[in-house]
Structure formats: C-alpha cells, structure tokens
Amino acid sequence: MTAPPPEAVRERALSTPLPAYVYDLDGLRAHAASVRAATPVEIFYAAKANPDPRVLTALAPYVDGVEVSSGGELAHVRAALPGARLAFGGPGKTDEELASAAGTGVDRIHVESPRELERLAALRRETDVLLRVNLPVAISGAALRMSGPFGMDPEALGACLDILEQAPWLTLRGLHAHLASGLEAEPLLEVAAQVLGWARTWMDGPKEVNLGGGMAVDYRNPGARFDWAAYGAGLASLRRPEETLRIEPGRALTAYCGWYVTEVLDLKRSHGEWYAVLRGGTHHLRTPVTKGHDQPFAVLPTGKRPGASDAVTLVGQLCTPKDVFARQVPVDRIALGDVVAFALAGAYAWNISHHDFLMHPKPMFEYVGHE
Ligand SMILES: *Cc1c(COP(=O)(O)O)cnc(C)c1O
Numbered sequence: 001m002t003a004p005p006p007e008a009v010r011e012r013a014l015s016t017p018l019p020a021y022v023y024d025l026d027g028l029r030a031h032a033a034s035v036r037a038a039t040p041v042e043i044f045y046a047a048k049a050n051p052d053p054r055v056l057t058a059l060a061p062y063v064d065g066v067e068v069s070s071g072g073e074l075a076h077v078r079a080a081l082p083g084a085r086l087a088f089g090g091p092g093k094t095d096e097e098l099a100s101a102a103g104t105g106v107d108r109i110h111v112e113s114p115r116e117l118e119r120l121a122a123l124r125r126e127t128d129v130l131l132r133v134n135l136p137v138a139i140s141g142a143a144l145r146m147s148g149p150f151g152m153d154p155e156a157l158g159a160c161l162d163i164l165e166q167a168p169w170l171t172l173r174g175l176h177a178h179l180a181s182g183l184e185a186e187p188l189l190e191v192a193a194q195v196l197g198w199a200r201t202w203m204d205g206p207k208e209v210n211l212g213g214g215m216a217v218d219y220r221n222p223g224a225r226f227d228w229a230a231y232g233a234g235l236a237s238l239r240r241p242e243e244t245l246r247i248e249p250g251r252a253l254t255a256y257c258g259w260y261v262t263e264v265l266d267l268k269r270s271h272g273e274w275y276a277v278l279r280g281g282t283h284h285l286r287t288p289v290t291k292g293h294d295q296p297f298a299v300l301p302t303g304k305r306p307g308a309s310d311a312v313t314l315v316g317q318l319c320t321p322k323d324v325f326a327r328q329v330p331v332d333r334i335a336l337g338d339v340v341a342f343a344l345a346g347a348y349a350w351n352i353s354h355h356d357f358l359m360h361p362k363p364m365f366e367y368v369g370h371e
Contacts, residue, residue, distance in 0.1 A: 002296035019262035019280035026369030028257035032062035038228035049250025071097035121167035178212025215252035258346025281316020294326035307335030
C-alpha cells in the first residue's frame with residue numbers, strides 16, 4: 001500500500017473511464033525542478049523510460065537534452081521537442097539509424113563498438129562521438145548490471161582511436177559509461193569516481209564523460225527519493241574544471257509522475273487467499289513482472305460493498321498466473337468496484353508492456369496539471 005495519489009490525480013482517477021494512465025504533469029515539473037537544482041552537471045533524459053510527448057514537453061525546461069536509443073526514438077523526440085539537444089546511444093545501430101543521426105544536428109553519438117565506429121566513419125559526416133566503455137568497476141547493490149554487449153572493453157578503445165585517426169570528420173569528445181541501474185547516490189558516486197579515475201588516465205585534452213543513468217527508484221518505499229542533493233554534491237567535488245560531466249537518468253525522473261488506475265471487477269477467495277481481479281492487467285503495466293516486485297498501490301473506496309480486510313493478491317484479466325501486480329499485500333479494506341491506483345507507473349510502464357495480448361481495450365491517457 002502507498003499514500004493516496006495527489007488530489008488532482010485522485011479526482012481524475014474517479015471520473016475517467018478505467019483503466020487509465022494518469023500523469024501528474026505538475027508533480028513531474030516540481031520533481032524535475034528539484035533534480036535540476038541539485039545537479040551541477042548536464043542532464044540528458046533517457047527517453048526510453050517514458051517517451052510520452054506531454055511528459056517530454058513538461059520535462060524539457062529542466063534538462064539539457066534527451067538521450068535516444070533507436071532511430072524510432074530519434075524521430076519521435078525530434079518531432080516532440082524540435083531543437084532539443086540529442087544524444088544517440090544504444091546497441092546494434094543500423095546503417096540507416098547512423099545516417100539518420102550523423103551530421104544532422106545530433107549532439108553526440110555514443111559508439112558501441114569498433115565495427116559501429118567504422119560504419120559511422122564511412123558516412124563521412126561531421127559528427128561528435130563518445131566511446132561507450134564497459135569498465136570492470138566494482139558495483140555493489142545494483143538492480144541491473146549492464147554487462148555483456150553494452151559498450152566496449154577498454155582494450156577495444158585502441159582500435160577506435162586508429163579508426164578516428166583516419167576519419168577527421170569525426171570528433172572524439174570523450175567517454176560514455178552507463179554501467180548499472182538501481183543504485184543509490186553513494187554507490188553511484190563510487191562508480192562515477194572509478195569511471196572518472198579511469199577516464200583521466202585514458203584521455204588528455206578537453207574531457208567529456210557521460211556517466212549514464214541508473215539512479216534508484218525504491219518500489220518498496222514509494223515515498224522515498226534518490227538523494228539528488230548528495231549525488232549532486234558528490235559530482236561537484238569529483239569534477240575538475242576542465243571536464244564536462246553529463247548524466248542520463250530515466251526512471252528516477254519520470255517514475256513518480258505516472259499512475260495506472262483501474263477498478264476491482266471481482267473479489268474471491270481461492271485456496272485460502274484473497275484475490276482482487278482488476279480491469280486491465282500487466283499487459284498495461286508490466287513493471288511488477290519484469291522487476292519482480294509488488295507494485296505499490298492505493299485503494300480508493302467507492303462505496304459500501306462487501307469487501308475483504310486481509311492480505312490480497314492483485315491480478316489482472318490475462319489468462320496467465322504471471323498477471324500479478326502485487327502479492328498478499330495487507331489492505332484496510334478492498335471491495336468490488338473500488339478504484340485501485342498503482343504508483344510509480346511513470347517509467348518503464350506502459351511503453352514496455354505487451355498491450356495486444358488478449359485484445360482487451362487499451363487504457364485511457366489522462367494528464368493533470370497545466371500543459
Ligand atoms: C536505460 C539507459 C539509461 C537510463 O537508465 P535509468 O535506469 O532509467 O536511469 C541511461 N543510459 C543508457 C545508455 C541506458 O541504456
């Protein structure tokens with residue numbers, strides 16, 4: 001259970017057809033403003049967390065640019081935020097994608113391998129690049145370690161320098177390192193210190209380092225926030241005057257502004273446990289399945305109907321035992337027709353979900369706060 005949504009979200013939740021995503025744009029602005037104020041380095045929002053155009057528009061004044069990870073995201077963000085500074089990263093870029101970015105005003109291309117750099121060089125277009133390096137740093141407590149095909153081992157960077165030497169239309173600006181996600185401020189700063197320490201031995205001249213994203217969102221404690229003040233202060237003390245640092249947060253910027261709201265269609269006891277069957281399902285909000293957590297929620301009672309005051313498992317309408325939002329969560333009371341508002345549904349939620357499975361209707365999309 002979590003605190004009820006802000007009043008404007010609650011009002012909309014109780015008046016819109018359900019299920020619905022309700023985005024709190026004023027809440028997003030207030031949060032982004034506090035992140036901006038605490039962070040003394042460049043911020044590029046990682047669009048893959050939530051590319052909703054109205055979310056992008058609300059965020060834009062508080063970030064320096066947007067990081068995109070595909071040609072699709074590149075075209076989408078260009079249309080939503082004309083003129084925004086863009087960084088293009090991600091594994092497996094095709095020649096078409098590279099051509100849609102190189103020499104077209106994209107601020108940085110994050111290169112993932114020597115082969116990719118060769119293909120970029122073959123386009124012969126003026127382009128600023130960062131080399132994405134997969135450093136073997138010590139990381140404790142990460143939810144997701146970006147090991148495997150992301151970026152290059154340090155040994156591969158030498159091959160890139162050879163390619164760059166033959167391609168003067170490419171400008172090497174520095175390094176990119178997004179090594180983990182789900183870290184709190186202190187371990188993330190430890191990673192940053194290791195990355196910067198390594199980068200300083202590797203580069204000379206003007207230095208630019210993109211430290212990636214991965215700031216934690218605590219789904220067990222939805223009222224908590226990543227400690228941006230400590231992180232910002234730590235970055236300020238790590239940075240040297242001649243260095244440009246940049247971060248690319250996704251989840252920790254937009255998770256809090258989104259609510260997935262639905263209603264109780266059925267309530268039953270099965271083998272001794274209470275189940276609330278909700279309209280919609282994890283094909284709209286896949287986050288609890290992918291992360292293996294209980295999605296925090298608030299029950300908005302709508303009447304005096306028979307209910308349960310016990311631990312309840314919240315499931316959706318899909319014909320699979322995996323369609324579970326939260327397991328055996330104690331509730332004060334939950335009844336047929338009650339509205340259930342899932343918190344922290346603003347990032348890696350709708351846009352990572354398998355919407356068409358079982359052909360139920362799509363949710364509504366509602367925005368509260370000024371546009
Ligand atoms: C996904 C991703 C991010 C954002 O990660 P969050 O955990 O959402 O902050 C940033 N940079 C890169 C390269 C990514 O792949």
